[in-house]
Amino acid sequence: MRKISFSWKSDWVFALAISAVVAALSSSPVVDNLERYAYDMGVRSSHHEPGDKIAVIAIDDQSISNIGRWPWPRSYLAQMIGALNQGGAKAIGLPIFLSEPQIDPGLKYLRELNEFYGQKLANPPLGDNPDVGELGMKLAEAESALNTDQQLADSMAAAKNVVLPMQFVLGPMQGHPDKPLPDFVQRNQVTAIADRIDAANTGRLPPETSEAVPPIAELGGSAALLGHLSINPDEDGGIRAEPLVVSYDGQYYPSLSLMLAARSLNLKPADIHLNLGESVQIGKLKIKTDEFSQMRTYYYGDISDHPPFTVDSFYDVVSGKIPVSKYKDKIVIIGPTAYGLGSPQVTPISPAMEPALILAHNVASILNQNFYLVPEWSSALRWGLFLVAALYLMLGLPRLKASQAAVASVGFVVAILIAHFTLMTGSATWVPLMLPAILVVLGHVLMTTKHYLITERAKAHSDTQSAESNRQLGLALQQAGQLDMAFEKFRKCPREESLLDVLYNLALDYERKRQFNKAVSVYQYAAEINPDFRDLKQKLARAQKLEETVIFGGSSASASNATMIMDPNSDEKPMLGRYQVEKELGKGAMGVVYLGKDPKINRVVAIKTMALKDEFEDDELAEVKERFFREAETAGRLNHPNIVTIYDAGEEHDLCYIAMEFLKGHDLARYVKPETLLPVPKVINIIHKAALALDYAHEFHIVHRDIKPANIMFNPENSEIKITDFGIARITDSSKTKTGTVLGTPTYMSPEQLAGQKVDGRSDLYSLGVMFYQMLTGTAPFRAESMAALMFKITNEPHPPLFSKRPELETQLPCISAVIDQALAKNPADRFQTGREFARAIKNCVESCAGHQQES
Secondary structure: OOOOOOOOOOHHHHHHHHHHHHHHOOOOHHHHHHHHHHHHHHHHHOOOOOOOOEEEEEEOHHHHHHHOOOOOOOHHHHHHHHHHHHHOOOEEEOOOOOOOOOOOHHHHHHHHHHHHHHHHHOOHHHHOOOHHHHHHHHHHHHHHHHOHHHHHHHHHHHHOOEEEEEEEEEOOOOOOOOOOOOHHHHOOOEEEOOOOOOOOOOOOOOOEEEEEEOOOHHHHOOOOEEEEOOOOOOOOOEOOEEEOEEEEOOEEEEEHHHHHHHHHOOOOHHHEEEEOOOEEEEOOEEEEOOOOOEEEEOOOOOEOOEOOOEEEEHHHHHOOOOOHHHHOOOEEEEEEOOOOOOOOEEEOOEEEEOHHHHHHHHHHHHHHOOEEEOOOOHHHHHHHHHHHHHHHHHHHHHHOOHHHHHHHHHHHHHHHHHHHHHHHHHHOEOOOOHHHHHHHHHHHHHHHHHHHHHHHHHHHHHHHHHHHHHHHHHHHHHHOOOHHHHHHHHHOOOOOHHHHHHHHHHHHHHHHOOOHHHHHHHHHHHHHHOOOOOOHHHHHHHHHHHHHHHHHOOOOOOOOOOOOOOOOOOOOOOEEOOEEEEEEEEEOOOOEEEEEEEOOOOEEEEEEEEOHHHHOOHHHHHHHHHHHHHHHHHHHOOOOOOEOOEEEEEEEOOEEEEEEEOOOOEEHHHHOOHHHOOOHHHHHHHHHHHHHHHHHHHHOOOOOOOOOHHHEEEEOOOOEEEEOOOOHHHHOOOOOOHHHHOOOOOOOOOHHHHOOOOOOHHHHHHHHHHHHHHHHHOOOOOOOOOHHHHHHHHHHOOOOOHHHHOOOHHHHOOOHHHHHHHHOOOOHHHOOOOHHHHHHHHHHHHHHHHHHHHHO
8 A cells, every 4th residue: 555645745745735825815915806807807708788778968078168167056957957857868867966055155145135135124115115126026036046056956856856976984883973864865765674683694784884974955855866876996996896775873875876776767765675685676676786785786898889878078968969858768877077077986897987987887787687796606616616726736737747737727727717707708697716726827837846846956966967978078079189079068068167168278279270260159158158268358359350361361451430520620539538539429318429539548439428417407416416427337347248338437528428338230229120120049149148137237236227129239240239328227217307208108117117116127127028029029018009008008908919919939939928928027026036037038948949849
């Protein structure tokens, strides 16, 4: 009988530990957010028509510009309600809080005149005057014309179909209110079928409220019905459920949406019945609710690129441009949508939906019986699938091959997703199923990593033994004069410092045989290990020159560059610091770049200038200069073959300048268009080198902050790259400066950089991932018509799959998409943590694909 092992190295124990950790995190914000994200995706995937019973009249920007600033005199609302009543509207919802009277300044004086008139009327001489009665009538007419509250009340009383909102403050009440609510409010309360509170149902009560703010009596008493307008957002701020009923001091008050639906059905509050924690009955309609008497609203999507509800401008209706007959037998919602008036809320289908439109969705959900249910068996199904997933990890996954395990895990997750979307789109049922999916994904990754590490440890031991054999065999082949075979053996050895002596001597042997092209290859391979080894740079340059001499049969005279004369009255070349300015190379966002030469050591340099005095105010110029030289000094400490070398920094002629290595070639900006893309191997080589260069800089805690194609120089002759402008992004990292505003498009910025958060090296790796995507496909991963839309996409939306932009890559490098996906993760913790990790992933992908091609 086989003995069961309880070691942590056992797969089933490891899987059990993973399952326990995931189960303990089942109520964590991460899991809850993922469940809500899946819920929102399900809502967006569902499709029902809302019907034509509901219309929205918007107090929009057009209405504000034509009528005047909000709030308007309530006579405009009275006029609209009167017109809709004549047009035959079934019910009118007014989601505007009217808890304060609206008193025109002139009304106050008219009332004082009326009072004065009443006092003087008692005086017989005045009373005998025949004009007194006419004066009294004029004053009464003027008072009526200015009393907009009374006009609105009269209009609502005549219509008999207006439903007003009432404000309740959610939260438990500590005692009892000072006084009961007015009668015109209490007549809108509803009763519960099982109206008792005990230990069995205290958790199944509607949301409690601590304060109630009714509309003024003049308006509240004239309204047909009152309903609460309170939102109960989820922890992420999204509005997914509508509290159909709230509790106030033991009384239950229905929502505005429920009252609007009731009014459209000619029902009264007595026709609404509450079954605590189960449902709300309105006439013959039964709305299933959660334990807090909340309805999970069905949000209707666009129909053929048209909004689900008709939205007309208030001004177009009140001016007669839209006839009121259009609203016959409809539920009309009048609410603000103009910028700055409403309080837009996040919903599953929109990041900013106005309350009037949310109300329309809620009413349509009630009348159409479209709402999402959370069945009682949802918890059992969720944990049942979690148990199945745990058993799969403990007993099934360890017995499968890697490819079979991948297929099984993907199949399990896909089945859960299909079940989730089928339940939501087919039967409007939501079951939170992401927890078992998380367990399978996380468990598969961790267990596969565990197996990989164990395998790699054994492989590393084997490689150590074989490396010495390859080294000895290579030395023997080199002594025998078989240099090519010797180089192949050395390439199989680990890239360590101890190999440099061997490679150096091999290159010298190639030079003795005048095989300079092969000597260049060996020198370049050695430079990848340590470019500063001995005189390796000089040897490489000499070999390259000799290679050209041998190939072309001689050297050609090089034309000298034309000298730029900055002063037309002098032939003397200008000086900037100790550097002699030869000519202008170009202009960038920061200033002018010149070709210069240090006459003392005859070194050619590129001089980048910045007129900081023109970019910053005098009170901050000293601080900026100090930061400029500090950043230049920091960047100058970087010594890497793929990072431009900074020699000096100084200030002269009101210009701050940086003298740096002069580079051949041009930047990569010309290779990001579909018609000018580089070959895929060259792109991979460029990104690999850039990742290693960034890793080097990040080890010194230096973050570039502006990685983009324009800041990476490329020499087509030898495919070498150089990252430029280290520290420049930080120097201009101030929104108060003009320079700060010319940094331009956020295409390459990470989500945390756009959010103004503190960034680290992982932000540079995100920008490099954007470059990688763009240089492979010819298009940026995120594109939009406006800056705001682009920033929203970068921070909230997933990027298009790589292979959808360039399908042939899927057969050439099927694994490269996963590398880019990880580099473009929204959360820095989900990205590559170091540039070396990024580069290793690229290398592994290329080697894996090369291995598969050799096998095939």
